[in-house]
Amino acid sequence: GIQVEQSPPDLILQEGANSTLRCNFSDSVNNLQWFHQNPWGQLINLFYIPSGTKQNGRLSATTVATERYSLLYISSSQTTDSGVYFCAVEETSGSRLTFGEGTQLTVNP
């Protein structure tokens, strides 16, 4: 099956800092989603981004499908951004999502 690798595994920031999270995948995909899992366990959709660039407030994402990677940018980070960020991909052969192991983000005040 497809492999999804996220980096870095852990990231500690001071409030106000910017960060870039990376997701590499091993094969062509139909779908790529970024999620934020908050401390209560909820998985919150951030982006549906199989290709191209999208922005939503302080967050933006870019997927370069031909090179099989996606980047999530967080600007002016806030303590509420803390949690685990997952990248998940849908292979061309099916609809299930395969998740990466996530990036644990901690934003300190």
Add this chain to the structure above:
Amino acid sequence: AAGVIQSPRHLIKEKRETATLKCYPIPRHDTVYWYQQGPGQDPQFLISFYEKMQSDKGSIPDRFSAQQFSDYHSELNMSSLELGDSALYFCASSLTSGEETQYFGPGTRLLVL
């Protein structure tokens, strides 16, 4: 906007007992997915249904079964529970004909004692 509804939100069971988790997808969504997330792990795909028919199957134990009903809600039945079944169980739904974003419910946190 309506979201995916899961019930119960928390469940405590003893080993060898049975549990039933319910999922109500976003209205008009035709596909339902179940995922299991163990402690400190990423979510793993279990099973999916499209228009009430099983469409894909992942690493779902034989002790588990699932179905989708005529009103599109889905149930995950888990029998002979084991300690290792303790996890967060997510249901997600999507609309196949549109942008196929999977929207996740809040999850059911199952603890097996």
